[in-house]
Amino acid sequence: MIIKLRYNIFFVLMLFAMHFTAIAQNAAARYEIDAKRIGVAPTDKDALPRSREFIRLDSTYYVGWMYEGLYKADRSSDYLGYKNAAVPLQKAFDLIDKDYQKTFRVLYNDFQTLYQNFPRYQDLYMIFNALKECYDNVEMPQQAMELIQKIQAYGFKNDFGFDLAYQRSWMFHRNRFLTSKQCSYLKNSVEENEKAAFQTCYAGLAFIKKYAAENEAIFGPGNAEQRMLTIYHNLALLHCYNKNYDSSEYYYQKLVDGGRVSWNNFGGMMSEIGNFSAAAEYFSNDIGKAYGHFLREPYYYLPELYVYAGKTKDAINMTQSIIAESGSTPGFGWYNISLARSYIYDGQLDSAEFALDKAANFKELHIGTTLTQSQYDFSINLLRVQLLDRKVAQEKFLNSGWWYSPSSLYNISVYGAQKKMAEYVVVNQLSANPERNRLMYDLFCAEATTSFDEAWYLMKDFSPQYFIKKYQDYQQTDKRNNVQRYFKLFAAKFKYEKGDEKDAKNDLEEINRTTLLDTANEKLYMARVFEGLATAYSSDGNQNKFADFCGSLLEIYPQLIPFSGLKIPMQLSVSGSDAATVKKIESEIRDCSIAFGDNGCKASVVINKKSTAYEALITVRSENGKTIVKNERLIFKKPEGAGKEIALRLFGKGGALVFEPPPPTEKK
Secondary structure (H helix, E strand, C coil), X not given: CHHHHHHHHHHHHHHHHHHHHHHHHHHHHHHHHHHHCCCCCCCCCCXXXXXXXXXXXXXXXXXXXXXXXXXXXHCXXXXXXXXXXXXXXXXXXXXXXXXXXXXXXXXXXXXXHHHHHHHHHHHHHHHHHHHHHHHHHCCCHHHHHHHHHHHHCCCCCCCCXXXXXXXXXXXXHHCCCCCCCCCCCCCCCHHHHHHHHXXXXXXXXXXXHHCHHHHHHXXXXXXHHHHHHHHHHHHXXXXXXXXXXXXXXXXXXXXXXXXXXXXXXHHHHHHHCCCHHHHHHHHHHCCCCCCCCCCCCHHHXXXXXXXXXXXXXXXXXXXXXXXXXXXXXXXXXXXXXXXXXXXHHCCCHHHHHHHHHHHHCCCCCCCCCCCCXXXXXXXXXXXXXXXXXXXXXXXXXXXXXHHHCHHHHHHHHHHHHHHHHHHHHHHHHHHCCCCHHHHXXXXXXXXXXXXXXXXXXXXXXXXXXXXXXXXXXXXXXXXXXHXXXXXXXXXXXXXXXXXXXXXXXXXXXXXXXXXXXCCCCCHHHHHHHHXXXXXXHHHHCCHHHHHHXXXXXXXXXXXXXXXXXXXXXXXXXXXXXXXXXXXXXXXXXXXXXXXXCCXXXXXXXXXXXXXXXXXXXXXXXXXXXXXEEEEEEEEECCCCCHHHHHHHHCCCCCCCCECCCCCCCCCC
């Protein structure tokens, strides 16, 4: 018994000796690591080999894992990259928490403690922000919130940089459409999650005010105000989403005064209330600024405003430039969606389809944004519905006798079937979306990724009576004065779809006669009014009114005409030295759905022989003498198909200088 007891005492003493030897060895290793990290930032090119050295010296010390994680996170631009970076960062966080949590809990007890341990605090800050970003970028909100809660447990009196109230609020708003079944911290409806986001902001402001005097004694005057500005950013977003526009603008103005405003978000709010001029200005303020590898929202939303303004070529150029600059990094898919939209409204359907397919096949990461994968998929599919609708309309435009043409009938049936399938997908996505009223039916929302006009292409084929009532109700309840005219337009268009053509025409006439709008930035709205009136007067046989509104549509937004079903009056002149080529070109143009005659706009096509090719110069002027197309060039080798392309370019369609006829459609 005594021998056994002595052996146990000896064993325990040996363990203590080994433990203190390990501590001494770890202390030496950590001293060496801390010395060697001086002068090498975690994002430097030498940081990765240093991280391996640090881990080899002491794998229980957080620094090596921190260096590896920060290095990888800084260079990540895809899902796998952020997923891989999260592993060493989580390891680093667990180790720094294990070794220093007691220190962090008393960090703000006195200035001396804060000063001595501030380097550890900075390391914790870097690990937290990088790891939180990784979890956000790979859609792991539960892990992100758990990380926030662990920092919250330290009880910092000043969480500047961590901004925990801001982070928690953003997590509720960003994932508002999910429930506690997906993430335990969430509530069970969008409304409850939004309420929690507000409450978190107000609790954060109260926390800042509670310790303001203590913190300003340490960090200087203005510290509390700077921290509150971070929360004001969230409050501005939340009030906008919840339609408290005066409150949203109040907080945005606070951010402007404090030099902390996100012009991009302020622009989104202005767009939502129909102030498109200010929205374009604010979005432009963020153009050209340096960003990391994530979506630059102004390059998505500003081209949409250009589409509203009829500046489709500018929209195309802007999106092409950002795609070329950013390459296949996060945001690439969103930019291609924007490019597809720009092409659609410019009449370039083949290019739009190519851009949409690129977006659909790209694995997008929704970094630094409240935009989501469900919105990404929905935007692609809704644009595809519109694209297919326009393909049907274009087939009918390019062949006025389409109803007895086997090839046209086949193409129309194929496009129609594809459109039905696309609509089925979109309707299912919409029905499963708890935010459908906010993101779709409200027509304008800063969080939406589709336009008011795209919403029409989905809704027009479903229940006109339901939507007539909905948009009449909006006119009574919605506070946005500049958006009221859009509700009136939709109600009138749905009346026409329902068969109440006389009432629809009267409503459109009232809109045209009494509505004041931003003529520079709302050309698409004006065009839809003129298009609706031209369609109505075409049906009742008033050719003078029909011609007037066709002319107005041509002057405002000519690219819409080939897809409108309207046979616009036109005087056509085709000339050139090669009579046979001129005849073929003119024959193809006259085969299109245009009312050729002795009145209407004037179109001139001059064809010149250029070596082995031909050059067409296209000019179009309205009846009022306004230039619609001026000396637009198109080069082609063979006349077959070139006439059809010229017919589209009579209405401002863009495209390549050299025309290559599309391959014939194969029947399956």
